[in-house]
Amino acid sequence: MRLILSGALDRNPNLQIISGHWGEMLPFYLQRLDDSIPQAASGLRRSITDTFREQVYVTPSGMLTRAHFDFIYTLLGAERILFSLDYPYQSLDGAHEFIDSLPVASSEKEMIAYKNAEKLLGL
Secondary structure, eight states, X not given: OHHHHTTHHHHOTTOOEEEHHHHHTGGGGHHHHHHHSOHHHHTOSSOHHHHHHHHEEEOOTTOOOHHHHHHHHHHHOGGGBOOOOOTTTXXXXXXXXXXXXXXXXHHHHHIXXXXXXXXXXXX
Protein backbone atom coordinates (compact mmCIF):
# COMPACT_ATOMS: atom_id res chain seq x y z
CA MET A 1 0.00 0.00 0.00
CA ARG A 2 2.83 2.36 0.82
CA LEU A 3 4.33 1.86 -2.65
CA ILE A 4 1.03 2.86 -4.21
CA LEU A 5 0.21 5.85 -1.99
CA SER A 6 3.76 7.21 -2.10
CA GLY A 7 3.47 7.42 -5.88
CA ALA A 8 6.39 5.02 -6.37
CA LEU A 9 4.38 2.83 -8.72
CA ASP A 10 3.08 5.87 -10.62
CA ARG A 11 6.66 7.06 -11.10
CA ASN A 12 7.77 3.57 -12.17
CA PRO A 13 4.93 2.27 -14.34
CA ASN A 14 6.94 -0.71 -15.59
CA LEU A 15 7.72 -1.92 -12.07
CA GLN A 16 5.90 -5.13 -11.20
CA ILE A 17 5.40 -6.33 -7.63
CA ILE A 18 4.64 -9.86 -6.40
CA SER A 19 2.52 -10.06 -3.26
CA GLY A 20 2.02 -13.34 -1.40
CA HIS A 21 -0.92 -14.75 0.53
CA TRP A 22 -3.48 -13.62 -2.05
CA GLY A 23 -2.15 -10.06 -1.93
CA GLU A 24 -1.82 -9.90 1.87
CA MET A 25 -5.52 -9.05 2.18
CA LEU A 26 -5.10 -5.76 0.32
CA PRO A 27 -7.29 -6.83 -2.65
CA PHE A 28 -10.21 -7.25 -0.28
CA TYR A 29 -9.93 -3.57 0.75
CA LEU A 30 -9.23 -1.95 -2.63
CA GLN A 31 -12.74 -0.60 -3.20
CA ARG A 32 -12.87 0.75 0.35
CA LEU A 33 -9.51 2.46 -0.17
CA ASP A 34 -10.68 3.99 -3.47
CA ASP A 35 -13.80 5.29 -1.74
CA SER A 36 -11.87 6.62 1.29
CA ILE A 37 -8.90 8.13 -0.54
CA PRO A 38 -10.13 9.69 -3.80
CA GLN A 39 -7.63 10.32 -6.57
CA ALA A 40 -7.92 14.07 -6.10
CA ALA A 41 -6.77 13.67 -2.50
CA SER A 42 -4.03 11.13 -3.22
CA GLY A 43 -2.54 12.96 -6.19
CA LEU A 44 -2.10 9.65 -7.99
CA ARG A 45 -2.52 9.23 -11.76
CA ARG A 46 -4.77 6.20 -11.28
CA SER A 47 -7.06 4.80 -8.66
CA ILE A 48 -5.54 2.53 -6.04
CA THR A 49 -7.42 -0.40 -7.58
CA ASP A 50 -6.19 0.35 -11.11
CA THR A 51 -2.60 0.67 -9.89
CA PHE A 52 -2.88 -2.67 -8.08
CA ARG A 53 -4.42 -4.36 -11.13
CA GLU A 54 -1.69 -3.08 -13.44
CA GLN A 55 1.40 -3.53 -11.29
CA VAL A 56 0.82 -6.28 -8.73
CA TYR A 57 0.82 -10.04 -9.15
CA VAL A 58 -0.57 -12.16 -6.35
CA THR A 59 0.29 -15.67 -5.20
CA PRO A 60 -1.66 -18.02 -2.94
CA SER A 61 1.48 -18.82 -0.92
CA GLY A 62 0.01 -22.15 0.06
CA MET A 63 -3.44 -20.78 0.91
CA LEU A 64 -5.11 -23.11 -1.56
CA THR A 65 -8.67 -22.01 -0.95
CA ARG A 66 -11.31 -21.77 -3.63
CA ALA A 67 -13.07 -18.74 -2.11
CA HIS A 68 -9.86 -16.69 -2.14
CA PHE A 69 -9.08 -17.81 -5.69
CA ASP A 70 -12.57 -16.89 -6.90
CA PHE A 71 -12.33 -13.38 -5.46
CA ILE A 72 -8.84 -12.71 -6.84
CA TYR A 73 -9.67 -14.23 -10.23
CA THR A 74 -12.73 -11.98 -10.51
CA LEU A 75 -10.75 -8.91 -9.45
CA LEU A 76 -7.49 -9.45 -11.36
CA GLY A 77 -7.97 -12.26 -13.86
CA ALA A 78 -5.70 -15.25 -14.45
CA GLU A 79 -2.94 -13.07 -15.91
CA ARG A 80 -2.14 -11.60 -12.47
CA ILE A 81 -2.01 -14.84 -10.46
CA LEU A 82 1.27 -16.70 -9.93
CA PHE A 83 1.06 -20.12 -8.33
CA SER A 84 3.22 -20.56 -5.26
CA LEU A 85 3.43 -22.57 -2.09
CA ASP A 86 4.66 -21.58 1.33
CA TYR A 87 7.15 -24.41 1.76
CA PRO A 88 8.35 -25.43 4.32
CA TYR A 89 5.57 -23.79 6.34
CA GLN A 90 2.77 -25.37 4.34
CA SER A 91 2.61 -28.88 2.96
CA LEU A 92 2.94 -29.48 -0.76
CA ASP A 93 -0.02 -31.85 -0.52
CA GLY A 94 -2.94 -30.84 -2.68
CA ALA A 95 -1.07 -28.35 -4.88
CA HIS A 96 -1.60 -30.24 -8.14
CA GLU A 97 -5.20 -31.01 -7.24
CA PHE A 98 -5.85 -27.34 -6.49
CA ILE A 99 -4.71 -26.25 -9.96
CA ASP A 100 -6.64 -29.09 -11.60
CA SER A 101 -9.83 -28.16 -9.73
CA LEU A 102 -9.89 -24.50 -10.74
CA PRO A 103 -13.00 -23.61 -12.76
CA VAL A 104 -11.06 -21.95 -15.57
CA ALA A 105 -9.87 -22.95 -19.03
CA SER A 106 -6.76 -25.11 -19.39
CA SER A 107 -4.93 -22.16 -20.92
CA GLU A 108 -5.60 -20.09 -17.79
CA LYS A 109 -4.49 -22.94 -15.53
CA GLU A 110 -1.20 -22.97 -17.44
CA MET A 111 -0.89 -19.20 -17.01
CA ILE A 112 -1.39 -19.50 -13.27
CA ALA A 113 0.79 -22.59 -12.86
CA TYR A 114 3.85 -21.37 -14.78
CA LYS A 115 3.36 -19.16 -17.85
CA ASN A 116 2.77 -15.93 -15.92
CA ALA A 117 5.97 -16.51 -13.94
CA GLU A 118 7.93 -17.27 -17.12
CA LYS A 119 6.71 -14.05 -18.70
CA LEU A 120 7.24 -11.86 -15.63
CA LEU A 121 10.68 -13.25 -14.83
CA GLY A 122 11.83 -13.53 -18.44
CA LEU A 123 12.45 -17.28 -18.24
